[in-house]
Amino acid sequence: MNVADIDFSLQWPQELFLWEAKRIAAMRASSSFTNMVVCLFAEAFVDGDVASSLEQLRQARGTSWFEETGAHLADAAEVLDAILKRPTLLHGYQPARYWLERRGRVTPDSHQKPLEKAFAELIEEMREVDYFPKVWAKGCVDDGISWGRSISDASADIGKAIHADVPWPLGKDPVGVPTDVLYAIIEYFHDQAQRPRTRSFHSYGDCGWHYDAHNKESGGVVYRWRVNELLERYNVDLRLGSKGSEKGRLIRHAGYKLDGLADELSEAPSDSDGQLVADAIQLYRARASTTTQRRAAVTQLANYLEKHRQAFKASEFAKGDESDLFNIFNNFAIRHGNGVQKGEYGDEYLDWIFWTTLSAIQLLKSITSRKPKP
Known part of the structure; x- marks a missing residue:
């Protein structure tokens, strides 16, 4: 070869x-x-x-x-x-672009099916290679009439876990399922995903491949990639988290290539200050977080910077200009609520200040880590 x-x-x-x-x-x-x-x-x-x-x-x-x-x-x-x-x-791999697409007559999302149907097809595709051996195993022809678990069995298990009725497979009901139910199902299947690492062929009755040696960590990584790619294609501003308590849970997605920064700052905090930052990040990125909760998360990050403000002042970078950053915290309805602060801003502003604050924390960590200890 x-x-x-x-x-x-x-x-x-x-x-x-x-x-x-x-x-x-x-x-x-x-x-x-x-x-x-x-x-x-x-x-x-x-x-x-x-x-x-x-x-x-x-x-x-x-x-x-x-x-x-x-x-x-x-x-x-x-x-x-x-x-x-x-x-x-x-x-x-780059998929081929055929005549209609090259001529601009269609785009990859021209005939996009509903998200719930696309997700159901993804789950079925992964089931074919036995990614869900506990809740919806592929099964074997030797099992007779119980070849694999039935759809009703899977639907019952999912519904019991997420505390909602689940008409599985998705996409069959013309009414569809509520968005929150779909998101709960997405998180549920993450916890079930296990990548099979070995296989053997069973020729009897056109049974096909049997899979074994399932690995949960590998299954979760592959599942997150597949689902996050799907969410991106459908312009959903959520992604399955990959770190700590956010792993496998849908979190708000920045879209600014900054999610890695948040992951880094929230991973395995070594002290109470680090835990404060990690908790604030988790609160802000939670899928169901309200504007009030996100503002509270930014306040928590601002308090962290306030505690370490002297380190900013002592650095050769800031030269006292750190006051501009704290002016935002103190005068734009972030840390105080006495009616003087400016607060007529949308969520885009809150996103901006959140990522700006995280970047400032990362800068502070970089400055303090390179300074020689006395």
């Missing part, structure tokens, strides 16, 4: 693939290691031939090897090692 013949186009984001590939590489002593590599390739690469060709080489421990110039690949393990050594072998 020549490396030049392999199309390493990813369906997954490259960062996600490399993260899971490294986790699997650490388990090379497992008797299922090669199976895990093949299963990963089958799911992550666009070209199914990558996995199927390696499947045929499962027993071929031979004399061939991977070379920089593109020699032969002995087996799946060597391919994985080659990719981890040379990530430039990977490239992202």
Whole structure:
């Protein structure tokens, strides 16, 4: 098998693939290691031939090897090692743009179906590779009439967990489901997602692939990527969080490429001050947070900066100009409510001051961390 013949186009984001590939590489002593590599390739690469060709080489421990110039690949393990050594072998997949789209007659969202239906189709797609073994397993033809769990079983379990009636699958009822119910279902399936790392083929009765060695952490990461991509496509300003108590919960999405900053400041606080910042971030980004709660979160962040104001004053950067920042907190209906403050501003202003305050906290941390201790 020549490396030049392999199309390493990813369906997954490259960062996600490399993260899971490294986790699997650490388990090379497992008797299922090669199976895990093949299963990963089958799911992550666009070209199914990558996995199927390696499947045929499962027993071929031979004399061939991977070379920089593109020699032969002995087996799946060597391919994985080659990719981890040379990530430039990977490239992202771009779907073809056909005539109508190239001519500007249609766009990718021209015939967009309702979000709830698109989400239901996503869940069904992930179920086909057994991502939900507890609540909605794929099942086996040998189970007879109970091949997999029934739709009614899944609907009952979901409804019991989220305390609402769920007409599963979504998209069948012309009335649809309330948005809050849909969001609760999205969060529920996050907690059920487990990525299968091995598979075996069952030919009887066209049963197909059986999946095993499910991993919850990997399942959650893949699920968050798939769902967040869907929410972005539908212009929903929510994303599934990935850190701490926000993990798997829908939170308000900035859209300013600043969510990573909030994740960093809210992750594993080491002291009470850090916990105060983390709590404020969680309160502000909560899906159901009100304007009053978001303003309270900004106030909490402002109080953190007030406590550390002397560090700003002592820095070579601020030179007393930190007073401009506190002028916003004190005179624009953030920290005080005595009727003097200016408060006729919309949520966009509150978003701006929240991210500005977080950026100031990050700046303060950077300044204090580089100053030598006496």
